Amino acid sequence: MSFAWTSKLALAAGLAILPATAWAQSVNISYLTHWSPETVALLEAAAKDYAKANPDVSVTVRAVPFGDLLTTLRSQGSGSDGPTIGGIYDLWLPELARDKLVAPAPDAVASEVKAAWPAGITSAASVGGALYGIPNEIDVYALNYNKALFKQAGVAAPPKTWDEFKDAAKRLTNKEAGQQGFGMINSWAAGVVHPFASLLVSNGGELVKDGKPALDSPQATQTFQLYEDLIKSGASVPAMATADANTTGPFLDNFVSGKTGMIIMANWWESALKTGMGDKFADIATAPIPVGPSGDKPHSISYSWMTVVNANAGVAEQKAAWEFLAWLNNPKSGRNGASAMSDILMSMGILPSRLSDIDAHKDKLGSEFLSGYVSVLTDAKPFPVVPGGQEFSESLQQTLEALQYGQVSAKDAQATAQADATSILERAAK
Amino acid sequence: MIQRYRASAGIMLTPAVTLIGIFILLPMLLTVWLSFQDWSTQTPFSSARFIGFDNFREIFGASSVGRDFKGALTNTAIYTAFSIILILPLSVAFGLMVYQHDVAGGTALRTVLFSTYMVPMIAVALVWSKLYSPSEGPLNQMLGLIGIGPQPFLSSPRSALVSIVLLNAWQQVGYFTVLAIAGLTQIPGSLYEAAKLDGANRFEQFRFITLPLMRRTLLFSAVIAIINAVQVFEPVALITQGGPVGSTNVLTYHIRRVGIERAQGGLGSAMAVTLMLSLIVVVCALFALANRKDQE
Numbered sequence: 001m002s003f004a005w006t007s008k009l010a011l012a013a014g015l016a017i018l019p020a021t022a023w024a025q026s027v028n029i030s031y032l033t034h035w036s037p038e039t040v041a042l043l044e045a046a047a048k049d050y051a052k053a054n055p056d057v058s059v060t061v062r063a064v065p066f067g068d069l070l071t072t073l074r075s076q077g078s079g080s081d082g083p084t085i086g087g088i089y090d091l092w093l094p095e096l097a098r099d100k101l102v103a104p105a106p107d108a109v110a111s112e113v114k115a116a117w118p119a120g121i122t123s124a125a126s127v128g129g130a131l132y133g134i135p136n137e138i139d140v141y142a143l144n145y146n147k148a149l150f151k152q153a154g155v156a157a158p159p160k161t162w163d164e165f166k167d168a169a170k171r172l173t174n175k176e177a178g179q180q181g182f183g184m185i186n187s188w189a190a191g192v193v194h195p196f197a198s199l200l201v202s203n204g205g206e207l208v209k210d211g212k213p214a215l216d217s218p219q220a221t222q223t224f225q226l227y228e229d230l231i232k233s234g235a236s237v238p239a240m241a242t243a244d245a246n247t248t249g250p251f252l253d254n255f256v257s258g259k260t261g262m263i264i265m266a267n268w269w270e271s272a273l274k275t276g277m278g279d280k281f282a283d284i285a286t287a288p289i290p291v292g293p294s295g296d297k298p299h300s301i302s303y304s305w306m307t308v309v310n311a312n313a314g315v316a317e318q319k320a321a322w323e324f325l326a327w328l329n330n331p332k333s334g335r336n337g338a339s340a341m342s343d344i345l346m347s348m349g350i351l352p353s354r355l356s357d358i359d360a361h362k363d364k365l366g367s368e369f370l371s372g373y374v375s376v377l378t379d380a381k382p383f384p385v386v387p388g389g390q391e392f393s394e395s396l397q398q399t400l401e402a403l404q405y406g407q408v409s410a411k412d413a414q415a416t417a418q419a420d421a422t423s424i425l426e427r428a429a430k
Numbered sequence: 431m432i433q434r435y436r437a438s439a440g441i442m443l444t445p446a447v448t449l450i451g452i453f454i455l456l457p458m459l460l461t462v463w464l465s466f467q468d469w470s471t472q473t474p475f476s477s478a479r480f481i482g483f484d485n486f487r488e489i490f491g492a493s494s495v496g497r498d499f500k501g502a503l504t505n506t507a508i509y510t511a512f513s514i515i516l517i518l519p520l521s522v523a524f525g526l527m528v529y530q531h532d533v534a535g536g537t538a539l540r541t542v543l544f545s546t547y548m549v550p551m552i553a554v555a556l557v558w559s560k561l562y563s564p565s566e567g568p569l570n571q572m573l574g575l576i577g578i579g580p581q582p583f584l585s586s587p588r589s590a591l592v593s594i595v596l597l598n599a600w601q602q603v604g605y606f607t608v609l610a611i612a613g614l615t616q617i618p619g620s621l622y623e624a625a626k627l628d629g630a631n632r633f634e635q636f637r638f639i640t641l642p643l644m645r646r647t648l649l650f651s652a653v654i655a656i657i658n659a660v661q662v663f664e665p666v667a668l669i670t671q672g673g674p675v676g677s678t679n680v681l682t683y684h685i686r687r688v689g690i691e692r693a694q695g696g697l698g699s700a701m702a703v704t705l706m707l708s709l710i711v712v713v714c715a716l717f718a719l720a721n722r723k724d725q726e
Contacts, residue, residue, distance in 0.1 A: 067671055071690050078472060099472035099693060178580075187673030239564060239582040242674060250564055250585055257566075391692055395494045401675040405587055420494040 027320040028058045029313075032073065032083035034066040036271075039348055046340040050327055057320045066247050067188075070390070077101040077310050084313045084321045088133065089190075090124040090304045090382075091389040095428075097127040098387065103311040104130045109322055121353045124385055125306045133306030134325050136341050138353040139266040140302040140380045141198040141289065142372050144273075148283040149179070149261045158262075158287035160298075162203075162226060165262075165290040169235035172261030181235035183260035184227075184404055185251045188243035189390075192397040194301050194383065195264035199223050201299040201381045203292025208384035211429070213392070213421035219294045221414055226292070227403055228410035238404040248272060256280075264289065267373040270349025286372025302380035304353060331356045351377070388428025395420040458706070464699035471695035478696070485700035495688075499701055501676050502684035503708070509595055509680055510659040516599040517606050517655050518648060524603065525610030526640070540611070543604035551601070555668035558597045559584070584670055587677035594665050594678055602658065606651050613647025614640070649720045653713055660709055681705050 031047075033040065040063050047059035062083065064072050070092055076082035078101060088096065096102045105113065110131040114122055117135050125133045145158050153172045159165035169181030185191035197207050205219030214220065230236040240259065243249045252269070254260045256276030274281045288298030307328075309321045327333050331354075333340035338360035342352035346361050349370060358365065365374050386392070396417050403413040465485055467478035489499040528540045546554075561569050562583035570580040583593045617640065625635050663682040666672060672679030672687075681701065689698025 067667070071686065074472065074690050074693060095693065099470060101472060186675070187671050238674065239585040242585040242670075244559065244669060244671070249559075253563070253566065394687075398494075398498070398676055401673060405675050407587070407675060423493050 026056050026058065027316050029084040029317050029321050029324065031059055031061045031085040033061065033063050033087045034069045035063055039344060042344045042347060046328060046344065050324055057324060059324060073101065078312055080312050080314055082310055082312065084310050084317050085307055085325065087305055087307050090306065090385050091393065093132060094127055094385060094387045097132055100311050102132050102308040103318055104132055106322055109134065109326055116354055116356060118355065120382060121304050124304050124382060133308040134329050135304050135306045135353045136329065137305045137345050137350045138302055139268055139350065140373050140377050141194055141264055141266050141300045142376050143262055143287045143289055144265050145262045145285055145287060146258060146283050147285050149258060159290045162290050162292045166229060169230060169262065170233060173235045175234065179259050180237045180240055181261045182230055183251055183255055183263040184236050184238065184241045185243055186238060186241045186401045186404060188247055189393045189397040191243050191247065192400050193393050196223065196400055197301040197383065198264055198289045199226060199292065201301060202289040202295045204294040204296060208386060211386060213418055213425060215414060215418040215421055222292055222294060224403065224410040224414045231404055231406060252276065267370060268348055268350045270369055284369060286369055288376050297379060298376060300376045300380040301383050303383045329354060336360055386425060388424045392421050392424045395424055461699045461702050464695055465703045467696045469695040471689055471693045485696050488697060489700050489704065495697065498676065498684060502679045502681045505591055505679055506660060506681045509591060509662060510656055512592065512595040513598055513659040514652060514655050516595065517603055518651060520599065520603050521606035521610045521651065524607040525614055528607065529611055529614045543607050545604065546601050547605040549601065551664040552668065554597065554601050555665050559669045562593055585674065587675040590670055590674060590677045597665055598662065606655065609647060609651050613644045617643045645720065645723065649716065652716060656712060
């Protein structure tokens, strides 16, 4: 064979092998989140760091508004081309696992999570005993108040009981200045339901007990009544409470511009407050949820987020996704013994849930704003994670909004909420 | 000869009919079939279980499913009615203004009117959500200048839907103005000249010449406007999320929530079928009314 023919054959063989070799070595995985562009940039930087040691894995990050996250996961997750990794709210997990959209974690990942995260957080990331996601953040609700407005209104300290709460809300209300004492939220299910649930558990009640709705309890009666009282007294103005698809909007604008005295919100909105308030963020402080007449001590609602892997992605993509997530949540990937994931979360004021991350970030978690959240974490009650939970949450949202706008009385709202929740949870359990 | 003609017509029609059958009729029939099934959108069609009219009973029942659906149906009907009431007269009025050759700046006005239709809804939604902002919105600031207090716009269940209608009318009126102008060009100028000779004033010319001769254009505009209004989705998804208190929860948004977010494919299909039937009834009624007028 001549040299020319040998060269041609070698080139042809090389070309034939090249794509297969390249395809076998490189894996593309995508990460779906609802984070802001600044936070997405941090995740992309972490993915670049990962690529230095793992050049065969390429991670792309895609962000959608929070309001579209579940829909995107459901509509695109049933195919292999959908997002490989998704950040999800624990309430969505039972139904995503039931519909086989998320993959159970490999044994090695499951063992690590069980050893390194608190048991309550691990259980929220599990269905039927199988772990489905790596938990990353925990969010808890507390009372945020504007110290400058408190001073103006002559309120010396944050309210500890509902009576003090109602009194403070009344004193902070100034209709002429367009100022409300307590800001409720509407047009966003979690924003409506979680503050209500925090007040309910601080009054000794529960949303769901033993898998059944418990909104017909006397404690719930008092909580619905509290909402009606706040609205009727004018201390809370529903028109100042609207949220948009990005969980911002007038409710946030009114708080950052000093038109709202108090609000019950989660720790993650620290970054939104800092952006909106600048130097005036120093006026904001955190306190435990006021205790109701039937409550024993301040409680709060907590919920967690986790990263899951698409069960319909290819075997190589799933493997690469779990390895990337294991690295991202490992104490060696971040700074000073923290995971890269916790560094990203802390940039938004979100509490990481891995025990070693809490320790690594203890200085920042001790800030005036966040320490108020950390202090209520011990007595926080997880939001019930049950099949039909999202529909239950949206249904309760509608009822609470109707109460906010005076369309129903507290008594009727309670009856409707209990009846709807019963029918939704029964249907979902079938 | 006739047989050959039929055969060739059949051959020529086959590609179009096949495509329509696959991409339009089949999905419609599938939706109708699914509306009688208990089915999760995350499972194969083979897992669907026949449950007769249960989905329809549920969406018209007293439970939260029925209440939310009936609310969304009502909101869609109100949205559609208000959109038609606003858009059609405005498009005719703007069309008349722009069509007058002796009006200075007619072309510029036509361009400005049509440009709103070309702006993507995401941009419209972003701008209008800020315009409507209760505290810092320019609309409230302008109202304040003439002594009117701040309006809640999107923050009140009483005004949120109407606020979305206004946004829709602002965006769509340019397109319907172009349709109205197209209708006006079809009216012979000699009719107006004859009317003038008979002493008809401008209003009489409009009442007895323009309006009757634009009936077909207006019918077409009405049908398109109804279909557009019934399909409204983006401003609700981008600005209000169906709230407050479900006051802007229109059917397309609600079906997306039920069928995709909650994966309740059977219920979502029953809602889609009801929407389709309602649309067919309304459009047929409109055509029947127009035909009756023609016969008169």
